[in-house]
Amino acid sequence: MKQSISWIIALSIVYAVRCQEQTIVDTSTQASCTETPIQNPSGENRWGQxxxxxxxxxxxxxxxxxxxxxxxxxxxxxxxxxxxxxxxxDVDIKSDGPSLRLKRWWSYFTDHRHKYIICKQNNFKGCSC
Structure with missing residues (x-):
């Protein structure tokens, strides 16, 4: 009987330690990613700049x-x-005129319809959007 109780205690300790390794973690700070619906041309030149x-x-x-x-x-x-x-x-195959400056394809957001997958932080609010 004493040996059975010792085994039960030992198994309980192993189970308790093992369960601690499988702790549920907080993922609330992980970014949320979504695909946007079709966006109209933005008229925003800063994409190319x-x-x-x-x-x-x-x-x-x-x-x-x-x-x-x-x-x-x-x-x-x-x-x-x-x-x-x-x-x-995403680097545009054409340079930006005589300056030969490269830009990303998203510079076409200015005058083309587009859609994208964007990831936004849940907690950090360092932007004014």
Missing amino acids: AGLDTNVDIYLKCGDIIAFKLEWFPVGSENWSDWFVVGVN
């Missing part, structure tokens, strides 16, 4: 755009690009 800077989305949209699509002209054609992934395949 930013060049290759990947932080303009934080400034203009208060979040990290991780991927986006552009609708090629004419507007309403439903002729969409493949997904551009920021920092992977």
Whole structure:
């Protein structure tokens, strides 16, 4: 009987220790990502003026755009690009005129319809959007 109680205590300790390793964690500070509906041209020139800077989305949209699509002209054609992934395949193949400055495809947000996947922080409110 004494040995059975010792085993029960030992198993209880192992179970308690093991359960502590499987603690439920708080993920409330993890960003929430959503795909936007189709956006009309923004008329916002800062997308192009930013060049290759990947932080303009934080400034203009208060979040990290991780991927986006552009609708090629004419507007309403439903002729969409493949997904551009920021920092992977999103550098425009054309330079910005005689300055030869490169820019990202999101510079076309100014005059093209577009949609994107954006991740926004749940707790950090460092933006005025």
